[in-house]
Amino acid sequence: MLICKVVKPLVSTNRIADFQHKHLQVVLDGSTQKVAVDAVGAIPGDWVICVGSSAAREAAGSKSYPSDLTIVGIIDHWDPDAAKEMAAGKPANPGAPSGSGGAK
Amino acid sequence: MLICKVVKPLVSTNRIADFQHKHLQVVLDGSTQKVAVDAVGAIPGDWVICVGSSAAREAAGSKSYPSDLTIVGIIDHWDPDAAKEMAAGKPANPGAPSGSGGAK
Amino acid sequence: MLICKVVKPLVSTNRIADFQHKHLQVVLDGSTQKVAVDAVGAIPGDWVICVGSSAAREAAGSKSYPSDLTIVGIIDHWDPDAAKEMAAGKPANPGAPSGSGGAK
Amino acid sequence: MLICKVVKPLVSTNRIADFQHKHLQVVLDGSTQKVAVDAVGAIPGDWVICVGSSAAREAAGSKSYPSDLTIVGIIDHWDPDAAKEMAAGKPANPGAPSGSGGAK
Amino acid sequence: MLICKVVKPLVSTNRIADFQHKHLQVVLDGSTQKVAVDAVGAIPGDWVICVGSSAAREAAGSKSYPSDLTIVGIIDHWDPDAAKEMAAGKPANPGAPSGSGGAK
Numbered sequence: 001m002l003i004c005k006v007v008k009p010l011v012s013t014n015r016i017a018d019f020q021h022k023h024l025q026v027v028l029d030g031s032t033q034k035v036a037v038d039a040v041g042a043i044p045g046d047w048v049i050c051v052g053s054s055a056a057r058e059a060a061g062s063k064s065y066p067s068d069l070t071i072v073g074i075i076d077h078w079d080p081d082a083a084k085e086m087a088a089g090k091p092a093n094p095g096a097p098s099g100s101g102g103a104k
Numbered sequence: 105m106l107i108c109k110v111v112k113p114l115v116s117t118n119r120i121a122d123f124q125h126k127h128l129q130v131v132l133d134g135s136t137q138k139v140a141v142d143a144v145g146a147i148p149g150d151w152v153i154c155v156g157s158s159a160a161r162e163a164a165g166s167k168s169y170p171s172d173l174t175i176v177g178i179i180d181h182w183d184p185d186a187a188k189e190m191a192a193g194k195p196a197n198p199g200a201p202s203g204s205g206g207a208k
Numbered sequence: 209m210l211i212c213k214v215v216k217p218l219v220s221t222n223r224i225a226d227f228q229h230k231h232l233q234v235v236l237d238g239s240t241q242k243v244a245v246d247a248v249g250a251i252p253g254d255w256v257i258c259v260g261s262s263a264a265r266e267a268a269g270s271k272s273y274p275s276d277l278t279i280v281g282i283i284d285h286w287d288p289d290a291a292k293e294m295a296a297g298k299p300a301n302p303g304a305p306s307g308s309g310g311a312k
Numbered sequence: 313m314l315i316c317k318v319v320k321p322l323v324s325t326n327r328i329a330d331f332q333h334k335h336l337q338v339v340l341d342g343s344t345q346k347v348a349v350d351a352v353g354a355i356p357g358d359w360v361i362c363v364g365s366s367a368a369r370e371a372a373g374s375k376s377y378p379s380d381l382t383i384v385g386i387i388d389h390w391d392p393d394a395a396k397e398m399a400a401g402k403p404a405n406p407g408a409p410s411g412s413g414g415a416k
Numbered sequence: 417m418l419i420c421k422v423v424k425p426l427v428s429t430n431r432i433a434d435f436q437h438k439h440l441q442v443v444l445d446g447s448t449q450k451v452a453v454d455a456v457g458a459i460p461g462d463w464v465i466c467v468g469s470s471a472a473r474e475a476a477g478s479k480s481y482p483s484d485l486t487i488v489g490i491i492d493h494w495d496p497d498a499a500k501e502m503a504a505g506k507p508a509n510p511g512a513p514s515g516s517g518g519a520k
Contacts, residue, residue: 001336001346001347001348001379001380001381002346002347003338003345003346003347010153010179011179011180011181012153012177012178012179012180013178013180014144014145014177014178015144015153015176015177015178016143016144016163016176016177018162018163018176019176019177024105024153024177026107030344032134033107034105034106034107035105035106035107035153036105039328040326040327040328041326049322049324049327049336049347051378051379052157052380053157053158053364053365053366053368053380054157054158054159054262054365054366054369054380054470055366055368055369055377055378055379055380056157056159056378056380057158057159058330058376058378059328059330059378063376064162064167065159066155066159066160066162066163066174066176067105067155067159068105068155068156068157068158068159068160069105070378072327072328072330072331072378073324073326073327073328073331074324074325074326074327075322075323075324076323076324076325077323114257114283115283115284115285116257116281116282116283116284117282117284118248118249118281118282119248119257119280119281119282120247120248120267120280120281122266122267122280123280123281128209128257130211136238137211138209138210138211139209139210139211139257140209156261157261157262158261158262158263158366158470160261160263161262161263168266168271169263170259170263170264170266170267170278170280171209171259171263172209172259172260172261172262172263172264173209218465218491219491219492219493220465220489220490220491220492221490221492222456222457222489222490223456223465223488223489223490224455224456224475224488224489226474226475226488227488227489232417232465232489234419240446241419242417242418242419243417243418243419243465244417260469261469261470262366262469262470262471264469264471265470265471272474272479273471274467274471274472274474274475274486274488275417275467275471276417276467276468276469276470276471276472277417313440313450313451313452313483313484313485314450314451315442315449315450315451342448351432352430352431352432353430361426361428361431361440361451363482363483363484364484365468365469365470365472365484366470366473366484367470367472367473367481367482367483367484368482368484370434370480370482371432371434371482375480382482384431384432384434384435384482385428385430385431385432385435385440386428386429386430386431387426387427387428388427388428388429389427
C-alpha cells in the first residue's frame with residue numbers, strides 16, 4: 001500500500017455511473033498527484049494508506065466498484081522527514097514514538 | 105486513478121475483435137503518452153480521471169473487456185501549475201476554489 | 209494501454225506449456241525492452257497498442273492464458289517525434305491528420 | 313516479488329473494517345516507503361519478500377482481504393551491498409555463500 | 417513480460433505455507449533485484465522471461481498460488497548490448513540472427 005498525503009477533494013460531474021456518489025480525493029504519492037476513492041473520511045493534510053491493484057475495488061465497498069486506488073486508513077502519526085532520512089540509510093529508531101525519530 | 109490530459113483520438117484499424125468499436129484516446133500521463141478506452145466522451149484538451157488495473161475492464165462496460173486504462177470521468181476544473189506547486193511542497197489552499205490555489 | 213514499437217520476434221524453446229505456440233515479440237516501451245504476446249500479427253517496426261494487467265490474458269485468447277502484456281492493435285499512423293513535442297508541452301494540433309501534428 | 317527492508321510497525325486506528333487486526337509494517341522498497349500486511353511476523357531490520365498484485369490478497373489469508381502488498385517470507389541472508397554490485401554489472405559469484413559475494 | 421537475468425537462488429526458511437517448496441530466484445530487472453518463482457528450471461546467468469500481474473499465479477501452477485512474478489521461459493539467445501543500442505534508437509536489424517544485431 002502507498003503512503004500518501006490528502007490534497008483536496010476532486011469534483012468530476014461527468015463520470016461513469018458505476019462511481020456512484022463516493023468521494024474522490026486528490027492524493028500526493030511522492031511528487032505525483034493521483035485520485036483515490038475515500039473509504040474512511042479523510043481530510044486535506046491527512047497522511048493516509050492507499051491500496052491499489054484489484055484490492056482497491058473490494059476496499060471501496062464491492063468487488064465490482066471500478067477503483068484502482070482506495071484510501072483504507074488514516075495514519076495516526078507520520079513524519080515525512082524522518083521517513084526520508086530512514087530511506088537515505090540513517091539508522092532507524094523503531095522504539096521511539098513515531099514522529100520524533102531522527103529529529104532532535 | 106491517474107490524472108491525464110486527452111491528446112487526440114487514436115486510429116487502429118487492425119485490432120482484436122474484443123475491442124469492438126469503442127473510442128480510444130491518446131492521453132498524457134505526466135510526460136508519457138498512453139492509450140485509454142473512453143467511457144465518458146472526452147475531447148482533446150480535457151483533464152480526465154483514468155482508472156487502471158482490473159477495474160479498467162468493468163469501467164469500460166464489462167468484466168471481459170480487455171482494457172487496462174479507461175477514462176471514467178472528466179475533471180470539472182484542473183490547474184496543472186497549482187498541482188505542480190503543491191507537489192513541490194508549497195502550502196495547499198484547499199478552501200479556495202480549485203484552479204486558483206497558489207496562483208495570485 | 210502502452211504505445212510500443214515492435215523490435216523482433218523472441219525465441220524461447222524452454223518455456224511453460226501454457227504459453228502454447230503463440231508468437232512472442234520483443235517490444236520497446238520507451239527505452240525498456242519487454243516481451244508481449246502477439247494477438248494481431250505485427251511485424252518489426254510496427255507501432256502497436258499493448259494491454260497489460262489482467263486484461264492481457266483475455267486479450268491473448270483466454271482467461272487462463274498467462275500473459276501480462278499482449279499486442280491488441282496496430283496503430284495506423286504514429287509519429288513519435290510529434291508525440292515527444294506534445295509531451296514536452298507544445299500546443300497539440302488535434303484537427304490535423306495524425307503524423308503531422310507539430311511538424312511544419 | 314520485491315526485496316524490502318522492514319522499518320517499523322504502522323499504527324492506523326481509523327481504518328476500514330476489512331483490514332481486521334492484522335499487523336501493518338512500513339517497508340523500504342529501494343528508497344520508497346510502502347505499507348505491507350505482515351503474514352510471517354517480521355521485525356524491524358529484517359529483509360523480507362513482499363508480494364504485490366492480486367496475489368497479495370490470498371497471501372494475506374483470504375481472497376477478499378484488501379491488501380496489495382504482503383510480506384510472505386523472511387530472507388535468511390541478504391547483503392544489500394553485494395546486491396548493488398551485482399546490479400552494477402560486476403561478476404556474480406553464485407557458488408559462494410550469500411552475504412559474502414563481493415566483500416573481501 | 418519482463419526480460420530478466422537470473423542472479424542466484426533465494427533461501428527463505430520462514431515463509432508462508434502457500435509458497436510450498438517451489439524454487440525462488442533472485443532476478444535482475446534492469447538494475448533492480450526482484451524475486452521470481454521458477455517454473456522452468458533456470459540457472460544463474462540465464463536470460464529469462466518473467467510474467468507479472470495476476471498471470472504470474474497461473475504460470476506458477478495454480479490460480480491460488482501467491483506469486484506476482486514467475487519465470488515462464490528461458491530466452492535462447494539474448495544480447496543485452498544490442499538491446500541497449502536498439503533502445504537508444506539505432507536501426508534494428510531484425511533479419512540477422514539474434515545476438516549479432518548491431519555488433520560488427
